[in-house]
Amino acid sequence: MTGIFITIEGPDGAGKTTVIKELNKRLEKEVKVGIVLTREPGGIPIAEKIRQIILDPENTEMDERTEALLYAAARRQHLVERVLPALAKGELVICDRFVDSSVAYQGSARGIGEAEILELNQFAIEGHLPDLTLYLDVPSEVGLARINQGRRATELDRLDKEDLTFHQKVRTGYLALLDKYPERIHLIDAKEDIEKVVKNCYDLIKETYPSIF
Numbered sequence: 052m053t054g055i056f057i058t059i060e061g062p063d064g065a066g067k068t069t070v071i072k073e074l075n076k077r078l079e080k081e082v083k084v085g086i087v088l089t090r091e092p093g094g095i096p097i098a099e100k101i102r103q104i105i106l107d108p109e110n111t112e113m114d115e116r117t118e119a120l121l122y123a124a125a126r127r128q129h130l131v132e133r134v135l136p137a138l139a140k141g142e143l144v145i146c147d148r149f150v151d152s153s154v155a156y157q158g159s160a161r162g163i164g165e166a167e168i169l170e171l172n173q174f175a176i177e178g179h180l181p182d183l184t185l186y187l188d189v190p191s192e193v194g195l196a197r198i199n200q201g202r203r204a205t206e207l208d209r210l211d212k213e214d215l216t217f218h219q220k221v222r223t224g225y226l227a228l229l230d231k232y233p234e235r236i237h238l239i240d241a242k243e244d245i246e247k248v249v250k251n252c253y254d255l256i257k258e259t260y261p262s263i264f
Contacts, residue, residue: 054084054138055260056179058149059252061187062221063211064194065241066248067147070187073249075145078256082263087137090147092125095132101125106208113209115161119171122153127175135179143263149181151228151236156210159224160217183259185252186229187241191218 059067071088079086092102104110105121126149137144150172158168189197195218198211229236239251257264 054140054142054144055183055263056134056138056144056146056181057256058146058151058181058184059187060148060151060155060184060225060236061241062155062189062191062194062218062225064197065187065189066197066245067187069245070241070248070252071145071147073245074252077249077253078143078145082143084263085137085140085142087133087142087144088147089129089133089144091129091149091152092122094129094134094146097132098125098129101128106210108207108209108212110209115157115163118161119153119157119163119168122157123172123175126150126153126172130176130179146181149184150176151184151186151225154228155221155224159227160213160220165224165227181235183256184232184236185239185255186225186236187239187248188222188225189241191215191222193242194218 059071061067075086075088091098092105093099101121101124105113105118105125134144134146150169153172154165154168157163158165192215195215198207229238237255239248239255241248243251
C-alpha cells in the first residue's frame with residue numbers, strides 16, 4: 052500500500068504550525084493508518100542544520116540562489132530519509148511546507164522565477180510531488196501582524212524580518228500556484244478562527260481520502 056503525502060502551505064503568519072498540531076489531534080483518533088508529521092526545511096538532523104543556516108537572522112548576505120540551493124538540499128535529504136520511507140509503509144505524511152514554498156518565496160518573492168525553481172527542485176525530488184496541498188491563505192498585513200504579536204524580536208528569523216512587499220510577493224506566488232494546480236492545491240481561508248480552519252482542513256482530507264477513515 053502506498054501512503055498519502057499531504058503538504059500544508061501558506062505565507063508567514065498563516066498559522067500552519069498550530070493548524071497541523073490541532074489537525075493531527077483529530078486525525079489520529081480516526082484514521083486507520085499511521086501519521087507522520089514533519090516540516091521543511093528540517094524534519095531530520097541534516098535538514099535541521101541547514102534550516103539553522105537559512106533562517107539565521109545574522110546571515111543577511113546570503114545570495115538568493117544560495118538560499119534556493121540550501122532549501123533544495125534540505126528537501127532532498129528530508130525526502131529520502133523521512134518522507135519516502137513513511138509512504139512506502141502506507142502512512143499518512145503531513146508536511147509543513149514543500150516545493151510550493153520555494154516557488155513562492157524564492158521563485159516569486161526573490162525574483163528567481165517559477166520555472167527556474169521548479170527545475171532546480173526537480174533534481175531534488177525526482178517527481179515526488181504531494182498528493183494534496185492545503186494552502187492556508189491570509190493577507191500579508193494580517194500575517195505580519197500575527198508574527199509581530201506572537202513573537203519577541205529575538206525570536207524572529209531571517210524571513211520574518213522581510214518587509215511587507217516581500218511577503219506580498221510570496222502570497223502572489225502562492226495564488227499563482229493555486230490557479231495553476233487547482234486539482235492538487237486547495238485554498239483554506241486562514242482568517243477564520245482556528246477551529247474553523249482545522250475543521251475545513253479535516254473535512255477536505257476526509258472527503259478526498261475516505262478509505263483511510
